Every structure is written in structure tokens, then in C-alpha cells.
Amino acid sequence: MLRGGFPEKSQPVKNNVDHSDASNGSKSEAPRNSRETENSTKVSCSAINSCFRLSSTLQIEEGNKLLRKILILFVQQMANEVVLLDLKLSPFAARVRIALEEKGIEYKSEVEDLSNKSSTLLKMNPVHQQIPVLIHNGRPICESMIIVQYIDEVWSHKPSLLPSDPYRRAHARFWADYIDKKIYPIGRNLWASKVEVRESSKKELIQSFKILEEELGDKLYFGDESFGYIDLALIPFHSFFYTFETLGNWSMAAEFPKLVEWGERCLQKESVSKSLCDQKEVYEVFLQIKLGIE
Known part of the structure; x- marks a missing residue:
């Protein structure tokens, strides 16, 4: 059944459409790309720590300034990792995609198979087990308009989506x-x-x-x-x-x-x-x- 979906009940179809912000599903083994997403978060954290340690050991000399600057920029980029657990036809996931594009935020889209939900989705949204889920620096934010508000507040230096008044x-x-x-x-x-x-x-x-x-x-x-x-x-x-x-x-x-x-x-x-x-x-x-x- 698709909670919030147009059909009152359905069988799995190739397109695997679920348009809601809430749907139930059984746990399953994660597809390879979802396992890679989970692993990449661990790798990113390790890389960030390594870069901080390396950059801190470099002496502030003319020959090291460029390398240190590159390392700092790399650390900043890695520390702002954004992943979206996504579904193409979902209007709720589309809201998040639009907000990210409006803010000019680089992100990685991980398309979910809702008939075979990944371990990442089950872990990041254990209550509803649904998309969209925004994973920012390894931390999940759920529900489309809550995610949009989060994006607007975190990246506040970009044009605002919500009025200031x-x-x-x-x-x-x-x-x-x-x-x-x-x-x-x-x-x-x-x-x-x-x-x-x-x-x-x-x-x-x-x-x-x-x-x-x-x-x-x-x-x-x-x-x-x-x-x-x-x-x-x-x-x-x-x-x-x-x-x-x-x-x-x-x-x-x-x-x-x-x-x-x-x-x-x-x-x-x-x-x-x-x-x-x-x-x-x-x-x-x-x-x-x-x-x-x-």
C-alpha cells in the first residue's frame, strides 16, 4: 500500500512510485549504492580528521601556505557533505531537490527502491521509513517541508525561501x-x-x-x-x-x-x-x- 499515494492498494511495479512523506515497508538488505553511501560517511569523517591533523602540523611558511589553503578548502567541502535519499516521481522529494538547486548546494542523490528499502533509509528514518531524507554531515532530516526550512536556515547566506517578516x-x-x-x-x-x-x-x-x-x-x-x-x-x-x-x-x-x-x-x-x-x-x-x- 502507498500511504498518501493515489492507489488505495498496489502491487510492486517497475517504476516503484511512492509520493508520500510517510510509507511503511519491511526491512531488507541494502543495495550496493546505499551501502556505499553509508560507508562514504565514515570515510568522509576519517578524511576530515586526517586533513585537520595534517594541516595543523604544517608550519606557516611561504612554501606551505598554498598546501594548507588547499587542505582547508578540502576539509570544508568534506565537512559539508549533503546526500538526498530520493525518488524521481515523488513530489515531496522534488521539493527538496528544488530547494537545494535554489540555494546552489551540491548534493548526491541516492534513489531509493521502496519495494526493497535500503538499510540507510531504515537507519536514517526509522520512524516513517520514507523518502525524502536529507543527510547533512551524516545527520538525517526528514519530512519535505521541514527539510526545506532546514536548508533555508543552514544556507541562510543564499537567497531566502521563507520571508523574513x-x-x-x-x-x-x-x-x-x-x-x-x-x-x-x-x-x-x-x-x-x-x-x-x-x-x-x-x-x-x-x-x-x-x-x-x-x-x-x-x-x-x-x-x-x-x-x-x-x-x-x-x-x-x-x-x-x-x-x-x-x-x-x-x-x-x-x-x-x-x-x-x-x-x-x-x-x-x-x-x-x-x-x-x-x-x-x-x-x-x-x-x-x-x-x-x-
């Missing part, structure tokens, strides 16, 4: 919470077997999009003139617009033209376009899951 910051968090509680939980019910559930979900999802479009208004982004926290929370679901309208039998462009224009505007940003999946690709994957259920 406390009221506007609270306002942004309110709408991100609304998106999490409405768009995804309601959208997954479009896969429900009962017609009445699908129809009620369709009406509720349309109403939710209507409220979001009213909040957007004539602004370029939800945060006025610049891409920010609310935009980042919602834009990954742009990849699901085609799936929503196909399953619900409505047109996003006809019903919500401002949201569609906003989505296209966001896609002009490289951080967004390189982090999202094609709408038709997402639909095809879910169609395979639906056929598997039936």
Missing part, C-alpha cells in the same frame, strides 16, 4: 500546510473504486484549487514578485495536473488559468524544470499502477 513567514507556512492537507490527500482519492468517493473528491479538489487560485490572484508568485516557500510547496504537483484532470474529467487550463500560467512561469526556472517530471510520464506510471490493481 514573521507574519509573512507564518502566512507562507499556513498555505504550505494547506497544500499538504488538501491537494495530495484529496487527489489520491480520484483512484478510489467507489464512484461516490471519486466524485466527492473531484469536487473537493476543484474547490481547493479554486481557493489557491484566489490566493495567487494577479501576483507572479504566491510570495508576490519572487519564487518562494509556497510556490516550492505546490509546484511539484504541477506534474500531476494532467493526471488530476484526466481522472477527474476536467480541464485545468479552463478551470484554473492563473494556476496554469503560474506553473509555466515556475517551470522557466532551471531549479524547477530540472527537478520535475513530465506530466504525461507521471500519468503513464499511475496508469500502470491502476491496471495492476484492477
